[in-house]
Amino acid sequence: MMRMNRPTPPPVTTNGNAPDEAASRGSRGIQSIEVGGQLLKALVRAGTALPLKDLARAAGMAAAKAHPYLVSFGKIGLIEQDPTSGRYGLGPLALQLGLIGLQQxxxxxxxxxxxxxxxxxxxxxxxxxxxxxxxxxxxxxxxxxxxxxxxxxxxxxxxxxxxxxxxxxxxxxxxxxxxxxxxxxxxxxxxxxxxxxxxxxxxxxxxxxxxxxxxxxxxxxxxxxxxxxxxxxxxxxxxxxxxxxxxxxxxxxxxxxxxxxxxxxxxxxxxxxxxxxxxxx
Known part of the structure; x- marks a missing residue:
């Protein structure tokens, strides 16, 4: 009986990605962090707290896309929302990072x-x-x-x-x-x-x-x-x-x-x- 050789599947990493894909992702970084970082940059450029719509526009994204990033940033203190005006500004962690950076x-x-x-x-x-x-x-x-x-x-x-x-x-x-x-x-x-x-x-x-x-x-x-x-x-x-x-x-x-x-x-x-x-x- 003739035996058929099955093609060898490409090796995968523990997360299911091929090595080349994983290496490519490693060189690119984490895209979601880079995207969310545009909101932080927009706040720095503005120099003041902004409403969601204006902040999203300044970062080049839709408000619906920006909001989840702002929620996550708020949980770690990079962003905080004024309870009265609803505007978003830099949070206490962002201020601490800035001060430490200046000292160094x-x-x-x-x-x-x-x-x-x-x-x-x-x-x-x-x-x-x-x-x-x-x-x-x-x-x-x-x-x-x-x-x-x-x-x-x-x-x-x-x-x-x-x-x-x-x-x-x-x-x-x-x-x-x-x-x-x-x-x-x-x-x-x-x-x-x-x-x-x-x-x-x-x-x-x-x-x-x-x-x-x-x-x-x-x-x-x-x-x-x-x-x-x-x-x-x-x-x-x-x-x-x-x-x-x-x-x-x-x-x-x-x-x-x-x-x-x-x-x-x-x-x-x-x-x-x-x-x-x-x-x-």
Whole structure:
């Protein structure tokens, strides 16, 4: 008698899926979590609690589809519904996750990691500065392809009135702290100077400070603010180079690259996509 060989069935995993299918699913992740995550992202973008219909629309789904996700998120504390208005907002677990995330992030470490690529992109020297005990202080310098002969190194203080870095802090740091630091620099009346006050307003409006040949002939600089998740100025990123090579136009390619780096850092620190326009409080 002739024996027929039966085709060997494909091996299955414990959940009944073929290995290739399981591997594919593993690489894709869990789609339902990704879909539900759009609701969380929509709430973050909105910055306020939303009715079900509006929240679903913002997440790109039907209200009937969104509701089960919101119920599950509510059970674990990612979402909560206001009992009076019925609006949905971020819940206590989401707030706790955000706060813990902010505590774990080191702004200087993030900025330093960005500086080498930024120096190459801008073709000039770049730096990061934070607010120190006496005012702005440079914490890292990354040399670019074009050397800049200025006395700038780690630990160098930045003049609030005469450097791009300093003007970012003068514009966005708390006014009382800025006034004290200006007084230590011998510029006690600087904030009352209409010219300087107008310059700081321009910095706040543009999100960019610009200095041309102010401290050293032939050397220019521009700087941008980096904000944290509470809207506070975390640090300043500056570009310094020969005036002939640094385009100070606020709409130029170098300014756009500098702003994009600051925006990326701000978002990693928990800031909203749109940076504050006035941080001088």
């Amino acid at each position: 992030v080191d702004p200087v470490r993030l900025a330093v990691a960005e500086l080498p690529a930024l120096a190459q992109a801008l073709r000039c020297t770049v730096s990061a500065a934070v607010w120190g005990p006496l005012g702005p202080i440079i914490v890292h310098v990354e040399q670019g392809p074009t050397p800049v002969h200025v006395a700038m190194r780690h630990g160098t203080p930045a003049s609030l009135r005469h450097t791009g870095t300093g003007k970012i802090f003068a514009a966005f740091a708390p006014t009382a702290a800025v006034a004290e630091a200006l007084a230590r620099e011998g510029e006690a009346q600087a904030l009352q100077d209409p010219v300087f006050a107008a310059e700081l307003e321009t910095v706040r409006r543009d999100g960019l400070s610009r200095v041309r040949d102010e401290l050293l002939p032939g050397i220019s600089a521009m700087a941008v603010p980096v904000f944290d998740g509470f809207g506070r100025l975390a640090l300043a990123i500056a570009a310094i180079g020969p005036s002939a090579l640094l385009d100070l136009s606020p709409t130029g390619a170098q300014a756009s690259t500098l702003r994009a780096t600051a925006a990326r850092l701000s978002q990693r620190l928990g800031a909203a996509p749109a940076t504050p326009s006035d941080g001088a409080t």
